[in-house]
Amino acid sequence: MTQVKQVVAVSGAASGIGLALVKQLLGEGCAVAASDISVKNLAALRPLADEQHLLLSCVDAAEQTAVALWAAEVKEHFGRIDAVINNAGVSLSCHAAEQPREHFSWLMNINFWGVVNGCEAFLPYVKDAGGCIVNISSLFGLLAVPSQSAYNAAKFAVRGYSESLRQDLKGSGVAVLTVHPGGIKTNIARNGRHFHDLHGKESDLDATAANFDKVARTSPERAAAKIIHAMRRRRRRLLIGSDAVFLDWVQRLFPANYDSWLAPLIRLS
Structure with a gap:
């Protein structure tokens, strides 16, 4: 294989931010190991690069053994792994009760254990390379909103896990970056699960997606570019989007009552 800048593994790579990351990393001369649960969507990535520089694997991020096998496959194929981006994620809207x-x-x-699975499986290889672990949390890992208790719980957990992991790895040569995107123009809401009553009746998917689109201000391509830039600088924390930056400050200034006026503005369902 011709010399590449780095070998980067990306989960949830066949759509949204993951797809944008794959394209940009390949464009910058990296080799990419792309995984996704959708065989069909993965197949659409084949024209992006030759097999020497793009390894496609159908992997369920929620399955610990499957992720471990994927990591070993990536190491065997490329010989090293410089970074892993734990990006796979889904959405769920429902009132907590x-x-x-x-x-x-x-x-x-998927959203929490998928991150843990990726960190555990890839850490030995990334440590050998003195590389980088990137965990995708969310703006909703910084503040909570109605109907997002599960999503909030997962993304807050990703934040806490990642920040503790970074401290555990101090002196190891491994950088840990926690990413908090605001509204990104992807299909995560359209492909999610959305409910509004005890009988499990689903909400109007088009209406839910339309509400999400109202707060999605940043393109996946811009989000991917910011993540790659932060990886190069070995940053610890990244907010993506003016909405994320602004609302992060709001919850810092008014931690006890930001929800009284903020929640109606960013309700997803």
Whole structure:
């Protein structure tokens, strides 16, 4: 294989921020290991690069063994791994008291345990390279809003886990970056699960997606560029979007009562 700048593994790579990351990393001369749960969407990535520089793997980020096998496959294929970006994620909207537990578990297994699985599986290889771990949290890992208790719980957990991991790895040569995107123009809401009563009746998907679109101000391409830039600088924390920057300051200034006026502005369902 021709010399590449770095080898980067990206989960949730077939759409949204993940897809934008794959394209930009390849464009910058990196080799990319791209995983996604969708075989069909992964197949659409093949024209982006030759097999020497792009490894495609169908992986469920929620499955610990599958992620471990993927990490070993990436190491075997490329010989090293410089960074992993734990990006796979899903959405769920439902009031907390009405939330079906199976759907809560579904989201946590992907959005939180998927991050843990990626960190545990790739850490030995990234440590050998003195590389970088990137965990995608959210603006909703900094503040809470109605109907997002599961998503908030997962993204707050990603934040706490990542910040503790960074401290545990002090002196190891591994950088840990926690990313908090604001509204990004992706299909995460359209592809999610959204409910509004105890009987599990689904909300109007088009209306939910339309509400999400109202607060999605940043393109996946811009988000990806900022993540790659932050990786190069080995930053610890990244807010993406003016909404994320502004609302982060709001919750810092008014930690006890920001919700009284903020929540109606960013409700997703």
